[in-house]
Amino acid sequence: MNVVVDLNRCQGYAQCAFLAPEVFTMHGEEALLYRPVVPDGQQERVLRAAAACPVQAILVGEEAGTGER
Numbered sequence: 001m002n003v004v005v006d007l008n009r010c011q012g013y014a015q016c017a018f019l020a021p022e023v024f025t026m027h028g029e030e031a032l033l034y035r036p037v038v039p040d041g042q043q044e045r046v047l048r049a050a051a052a053c054p055v056q057a058i059l060v061g062e063e064a065g066t067g068e069r
């Protein structure tokens, strides 16, 4: 499963980093780093993080545009 974060939309609320720390990490106040290929066993956490993001900046799976376009 792939994940993409729209960093223009991301406001650095860090909800994702709390919910899926293996995939999303905050560097400093606003810089978010993430792993675009979600490791096995982390899918559920990433889906929860995507649902919890206050600005819907996290796109997962097909929304992340795997291969198309």
Ligand code: SF4
Residues within 6 Å of the ligand: 005, 009, 010, 011, 012, 013, 014, 015, 016, 017, 024, 032, 052, 053, 054, 055, 056, 057, 058
């Ligand atoms: S929860 Fe959303 S706004 Fe907050 S750091 Fe993660 S992607 Fe950015």
